[in-house]
Amino acid sequence: MTRPHTITRERGLRLLRTMRTIRQASERIAALYPTNVMETPVHLCIGQEAVAAGICHHLQDRDQLFLGHRTHGPAMAKGLGLRPLFAELYGRTTGCSRGFGGSMHLYDPEHGLPGSSAIVGGSIALAVGAGLAAQLQKQDFLGVAWFGDAATNAGVCYESMNFAALRGLPVLFVCEDNGYSNVMPKSVHSAHDIETLAKVFMPTVAVDGTDALATFAAAGEAIASIRQGGGPRFLHCQTKRWMKHQGHEKCDIVTVDRERDCPIHKLEAFLRGSGLASGAELAQTACEIEAAIDDAIAFASASPFPTPELLEA
Amino acid sequence: MTRPHTITRERGLRLLRTMRTIRQASERIAALYPTNVMETPVHLCIGQEAVAAGICHHLQDRDQLFLGHRTHGPAMAKGLGLRPLFAELYGRTTGCSRGFGGSMHLYDPEHGLPGSSAIVGGSIALAVGAGLAAQLQKQDFLGVAWFGDAATNAGVCYESMNFAALRGLPVLFVCEDNGYSNVMPKSVHSAHDIETLAKVFMPTVAVDGTDALATFAAAGEAIASIRQGGGPRFLHCQTKRWMKHQGHEKCDIVTVDRERDCPIHKLEAFLRGSGLASGAELAQTACEIEAAIDDAIAFASASPFPTPELLEA
Amino acid sequence: MPWSRFDRTYEAPTGGRQITYCDALREGIEQAMSHDPRVFAIGLDADDKFGVFGSMRDLTHKDRVLGTPISENAMTGVALGAALSGLRPIHVHLRVDFMLTAMDQIVNYVAKWQDMFGRQGKVPLVIRAIVGRGWGCGAQHSQTLHGWFAHSPGLKVVTPSTPYDATGLLLASIADDSPVVFLEHRWLYKNTGEVPSELYTLPLGKANVLHRGERLTVVANSLAAMHALTAIEQHGLDVDLIDPRTIKPLDLDNIIASVQRTGRLMVVDYDFPFGGFGAEVVAAVTERSFDALRQPPVRLGFPDRGMPSSGVLERTYYPTPERLAQAMTSMLLGEVVRS
Amino acid sequence: MPWSRFDRTYEAPTGGRQITYCDALREGIEQAMSHDPRVFAIGLDADDKFGVFGSMRDLTHKDRVLGTPISENAMTGVALGAALSGLRPIHVHLRVDFMLTAMDQIVNYVAKWQDMFGRQGKVPLVIRAIVGRGWGCGAQHSQTLHGWFAHSPGLKVVTPSTPYDATGLLLASIADDSPVVFLEHRWLYKNTGEVPSELYTLPLGKANVLHRGERLTVVANSLAAMHALTAIEQHGLDVDLIDPRTIKPLDLDNIIASVQRTGRLMVVDYDFPFGGFGAEVVAAVTERSFDALRQPPVRLGFPDRGMPSSGVLERTYYPTPERLAQAMTSMLLGEVVRS
Numbered sequence A, B: 001m002t003r004p005h006t007i008t009r010e011r012g013l014r015l016l017r018t019m020r021t022i023r024q025a026s027e028r029i030a031a032l033y034p035t036n037v038m039e040t041p042v043h044l045c046i047g048q049e050a051v052a053a054g055i056c057h058h059l060q061d062r063d064q065l066f067l068g069h070r071t072h073g074p075a076m077a078k079g080l081g082l083r084p085l086f087a088e089l090y091g092r093t094t095g096c097s098r099g100f101g102g103s104m105h106l107y108d109p110e111h112g113l114p115g116s117s118a119i120v121g122g123s124i125a126l127a128v129g130a131g132l133a134a135q136l137q138k139q140d141f142l143g144v145a146w147f148g149d150a151a152t153n154a155g156v157c158y159e160s161m162n163f164a165a166l167r168g169l170p171v172l173f174v175c176e177d178n179g180y181s182n183v184m185p186k187s188v189h190s191a192h193d194i195e196t197l198a199k200v201f202m203p204t205v206a207v208d209g210t211d212a213l214a215t216f217a218a219a220g221e222a223i224a225s226i227r228q229g230g231g232p233r234f235l236h237c238q239t240k241r242w243m244k245h246q247g248h249e250k251c252d253i254v255t256v257d258r259e260r261d262c263p264i265h266k267l268e269a270f271l272r273g274s275g276l277a278s279g280a281e282l283a284q285t286a287c288e289i290e291a292a293i294d295d296a297i298a299f300a301s302a303s304p305f306p307t308p309e310l311l312e313a
Numbered sequence C, D: 001m002p003w004s005r006f007d008r009t010y011e012a013p014t015g016g017r018q019i020t021y022c023d024a025l026r027e028g029i030e031q032a033m034s035h036d037p038r039v040f041a042i043g044l045d046a047d048d049k050f051g052v053f054g055s056m057r058d059l060t061h062k063d064r065v066l067g068t069p070i071s072e073n074a075m076t077g078v079a080l081g082a083a084l085s086g087l088r089p090i091h092v093h094l095r096v097d098f099m100l101t102a103m104d105q106i107v108n109y110v111a112k113w114q115d116m117f118g119r120q121g122k123v124p125l126v127i128r129a130i131v132g133r134g135w136g137c138g139a140q141h142s143q144t145l146h147g148w149f150a151h152s153p154g155l156k157v158v159t160p161s162t163p164y165d166a167t168g169l170l171l172a173s174i175a176d177d178s179p180v181v182f183l184e185h186r187w188l189y190k191n192t193g194e195v196p197s198e199l200y201t202l203p204l205g206k207a208n209v210l211h212r213g214e215r216l217t218v219v220a221n222s223l224a225a226m227h228a229l230t231a232i233e234q235h236g237l238d239v240d241l242i243d244p245r246t247i248k249p250l251d252l253d254n255i256i257a258s259v260q261r262t263g264r265l266m267v268v269d270y271d272f273p274f275g276g277f278g279a280e281v282v283a284a285v286t287e288r289s290f291d292a293l294r295q296p297p298v299r300l301g302f303p304d305r306g307m308p309s310s311g312v313l314e315r316t317y318y319p320t321p322e323r324l325a326q327a328m329t330s331m332l333l334g335e336v337v338r339s
C-alpha cells in the first residue's frame, strides 16, 4: 500500500528519530544479550517501530499508556529515556522500576506510563480504567491499551471493549498485529477477524503498521475523535515481528523483506525522495542515537545494584 | 411475528406438555416458596418455557446440556423428572444432586445434564468441552451451552465461541435473552448487539423465544446442521421473564401481556385453532401434570434428609 | 489533600448512637465520597435499587456510583487503572465468590503492581465483597476466602465484625494507598452497635479484644468473632477473645501477648481448613511463643469440602456458637479437640 | 478399562535407567496416551515445536495434543466439559501464573463439581503447570501457588521432586477420577534419576523420605526438597528429610512419625509465607503432636512480597541450599531461626 503522504520535515524527522532509537536500542540489546548483562527476558519489537512512533507522537504525557510484555518500543516512543530503560534491563536502582521490574515491567508515570504487564490481555482493562478516570474527572486525557493480536483471544479484551463502548470512554485500543503468538500464527488462535470483532463495539480502522506516516495519519484521526468526546476507537496495525518472540535471535518463521517491510527504510526513502532530508542528515541522526545508547549503557553499567534491604516487607 | 406453522399433533402436544410441566411446576414452587420448605434460592423461568421445550425436543440423552443458575425449565425439558427435581429443592437424598446442589445445581447425567453452575458464564465453556469430546471421540453428540443475555458480557463467553469456531465443534449456543440481568436492562450491560457479536464467530439465528413452534423450527435447523458437521451455531431466543430474578414474586419491571407473551397460550391457541387438539384435551393435560407434581412433592416430602456423615471429606 | 483523617483509639466507644453494620458501611461510604471527590464506587449491580444489600442505598453522590456488566475480571482492571489515574475506587462484589473470576487482576495485577515497580506508586483501591452463607446457596455462593487473599503479598485483608469496625476500617481502607480487600459477612448486616457520627478511621493491623479472660486465647474474625463472643458470654467462659479485624497485616503481637498470659490458643476460622488464616495464626504463634503454650493449639472451621445446599447439611457444615462453646469448654478441661 | 494400573512401593528403585525429570514427564504422558485413548493434552502452545519445554515433544499421538488460544479460563472449562463427557484431559500451562486467569473455572467449577452434585460423578482432569523462577522474570512469572490450590477443597495438589516421582505421580494423577493440579518446577527439568521403563503409578498422599536422620525433621517439596537434600548431604546433617510429594492429600502420618522421633520440625516451603502449605504443616503437626516438639518449629520460604527482577535481588529473595544448611545448623544448635 503506497499512498501520497503530506508531512512536515520536522514531523518526519521526529518520527524517524523515534523509530531509529527503538531499532538501534533493540539491536544493541540483541547484541549484548548473550553476555548476560541483562538478566531478564526481552521481547524485542524490531520491525514494529512504526506503530510505536506513529501512535505515540499524538500522545501527551498525561495520556495513560498501558503495555503488555513487548514494552520497549512504545515505552520509548511515549517518553521513557534510554538511561532508565537500560538501567532497568541491567537490574540497577536507577532503572525506571528500580530493578524490580525488568524488561516486561516498565514504569514512568511522568511520561504517562503507569506500568506494564507480562500477563497477556489484562492491561487492556487498566487502560479502560484510565479512560474512566478521565471521564469522571472531566479531564481530557486518554487511556491507551496496547496489545498484540493474540490478546484479542483473552476474555478480558472483550469485557474491556464492551465497557469502554457502553460508557463512551476516551480509550484508544491499539492492536499491534504481528500475526503471531510466539510461533502460533493468527489463523490458529483466532476464528474471528480482528476488525470485524472490534467493529461490534466501536469504530475501527486498519492501518499498515510498517508505514509510520500511514500509522501517524490514522492515529491522528482516531485520537482527535476520542479527544472530541467521540468514545473509544480501535486501531488495527498490521506489522511484522523480525525477531523471535523472546530473546535476541532472528525469527525463523516470519519472512521479512528488509526493504518492503522495514518501517525505517520506508520513511527514510520517503524523506530522501521528497527532498525533506538528505542522506547525510539521516546518517547523522543514526550516529547521535548510537551515542545516546552508549551513554545509557555506560550509565546503567555504572549504576548501583539494589540492596537486599529493599526486599523487606 | 406470526408465521404459518406445520407441526404434527403429536409434536404439538409434546411441546405443550413440556411447557405446561415447566409452568405448573414453577407456579407450584412459587406458591410453596414462602413456606420455606425449599431452602434454596430459585430462579424461575415462567414465560420462558418455549425456549426450553422448543430446543430440548431436538436433543437426545447423549447430548450434553450445561446450564447456569436458571435451571428448572431446560432441565425438565431435557429429561429431569419432577421427583428428583422437587426432592433436590426439598434438600433430600433422593434429589438429583442428593441434597448437595439445590436449585442452581442440578445433575442428571443419564439425561445429558452433567451439571449446572451458579457463576454466570463459565458453563458455556463446559459445553464447548463436551463438543470437543464428541469431536475427538468421533461420536455424534452435541454440547449445548445455555445462558442468559448478560452472560454474553463475561469474557468466558467470547473465549468459548472463539474456540468452538476455531475447531468447528458440535456446539449449540443458546442465548435465552429475557432482556435483563436481575433488574439491569440489556442496554445497560451490553454495548453490542448479541447477534452481530455471535455472527463474528458462527452462523446465528434469531427466534421469538415465546413461540414454541418457531423456536422448535429454528432449533431443528441449527441442530441438524451441527450434527452434519457444520460446526457451532448460535440461537438467539428473545423472551420475557415474568417473575423477579430470584424468588417467588412477580416481576415489577417487565410488562407482560398475558396473551401475546405467553408461550403456552400461544401454542394452545394454535393447537385449538388448527384443530389439532380440543379444549378438553388441553385441560386434561394440565390435570395430569398437576397430579404428577402432587406426586413429586409427596415423594420429596417423604424422602429422607441427607445425613451429616456425608460431609466427611 | 481533601481526605481528612484521624485515628481514634481502637476500642469501641460507649454510650453513643447505635446503628446497624449495614448502615455503618453505608455511612462510611457516604462520608468518604463526601470528603473526597476522588472516591467512587463501581460494581455489578452497585447502582441498582437494592444498593448492595442496603450498604449503598440512596447515596448523595449517585454520579459516583457506577454499575457494570458481568465482567468482574475487566472491571477489576478498570478499577486498578482508575486508581493509577488519580481516583480512589471502591470496587464492590455482591458475593466474594464472584471475585474468583477476577483473580488474574487481583493477584497478578492489583496485588503485584506496587512491588513490581519498586513501590514507587500508590494503588488506592478497595475491593469490597460480601460473604454469603447458607440457605441452600451451595458451594459456589458461600466461600469466605480471607485467608486465601492474605496469602498473596500486596493485599491487605480486612474483615470487620462490628458496626464500629465496619465504618472505621472501611474509611481507613479507602484512605490507604495500597490495595485492600474488604470482606463483609452478610450475617452481620443487621447487627447493631455504637458508631460515632463524626468521621473516624481505625488503624489497619490492630486487633481488638472483644472479651477479657485468663485461661484461653481465642482468635476469631468477622462472623466467627461474633459467634465466639456469644459462646463465651452465654457460657461465662474465662476466655480472651481477640478479633484481629485485619487478617493482613495481622496483629500478631497482640495475639502473642494474650497467649503468653493464657497459655492456650484456639483459632476459629470460618473458612476451609487447609492453610489460610487459621493455619497462619497457629503456626506463627507456635514459632514465636512456643514456650508459652501449655496445650496443643486448636483450629475450628469448615470441613474440607465444598458447601452443601440442603439445610440439614448446612447446619452440620457451619459451626455454631453452641459448638464453639463446647470446643472451648473441652479445651479448658484439657480434652483433645478435633475440628 | 484400558487404563492398566499398578502401584509399586513408593521408594525409588535402584540400579535402573537414568533419565531427566523432563523425559520422565514425557514418558508418563506418552504411556498414558498409549494406554488410554481417552487421555488427551490441551493447552496454550501445547502443540508447538517446543513441546512444553520438551515434556511433550514428539509424542506419538499428536492428534491428541491440542493447542489453544490465550483463553486459559474458557480452556479450563473446555477441559472440564471434556472430562465430564468421557475423556481424561491433561490441561497444561507453561507458567502456573497463567492459571490465575482461570481461577473461576479451577475453584468454582473444577474443584467444586464433584462436591456440588453429591459426589455422584467423576472428574478425571489433570492440570499441569510449570513453576518458574528467576532470571528477571519478575512478580508475574515466578509464583508457586501449591498451598493456595491446596486450600481449595476438591483439588489434589501434586509437586514431584524427582524423575521417578514425576512419572509415577503423573500417571497416578491421570488415572485419578478427581481433579489434580500437578506442578512441576522448571529448575528440576534437567535433573536425572532412575525411572523404570514399564508403566507404574505412585500413590497420591504418600510422602517419600529423601534422607534419614534423627535430630530434625525437615519437610520440603519440589525444588525445595532437592535444595534441602543438597544442604543435608553437603553438610552431613543428621536430618530426616520428608518430601510429601502430594501437598494434598498430605501424608501427615509420616511427618508426625518423624517429628515424634526427632522432636524438631522445619518446613521449607518455596512460596509466600502467609498461610499455605508451610503454615498447614506447622499447624497440623503442632496440633497433633505437640508433646513431641522440643523446640519451636521453623518455616523457611520467600519474603512476603512479589518477586523482584534484578538478579542481585533474586539471589536474596530465593532461598539457596547454602541458606537452608545454615538454618538447619542453627536450629540444631538451638538458636532462634527467623525465616
Ligand SMILES: Cc1ncc(C[n+]2csc(CCOP(=O)(O)OP(=O)(O)O)c2C)c(N)n1
Residues within 6 Å of the ligand: A069, A070, A118, A119, A120, A147, A148, A149, A150, A151, A152, A178, A179, A180, A181, A182, A245, D044, D070, D072, D098, D101
Ligand atoms: C495469560 C497469559 N497466557 C500466556 C502467556 C504467555 N505468552 C506471553 S507473550 C505470548 C504471545 C502473545 O502474542 P500477542 O498478543 O500477539 O503479542 P506479541 O508477542 O505478538 O507481541 C504468550 C502466549 C502470558 N504471558 N499470559
Ligand SMILES: Cc1ncc(C[n+]2csc(CCOP(=O)(O)OP(=O)(O)O)c2C)c(N)n1
Residues within 6 Å of the ligand: B069, B070, B118, B119, B120, B147, B148, B149, B150, B151, B152, B178, B179, B180, B181, B182, B245, C044, C070, C072, C098, C101
Ligand atoms: C460471575 C457472576 N457475577 C454475578 C453473578 C450474580 N448473578 C446471578 S444471575 C445474574 C444475572 C444474569 O443475567 P442473565 O445472564 O441475563 O440470565 P437471567 O438471570 O436473565 O436468566 C447475576 C448478575 C453471578 N452469579 N456470577
Ligand SMILES: [Mg+2]
Residues within 6 Å of the ligand: A148, A149, A150, A176, A177, A178, A179, A180, A181, A182
Ligand atoms: Mg502477535
Ligand SMILES: [Mg+2]
Residues within 6 Å of the ligand: B148, B149, B150, B176, B177, B178, B179, B180, B181, B182
Ligand atoms: Mg437475562
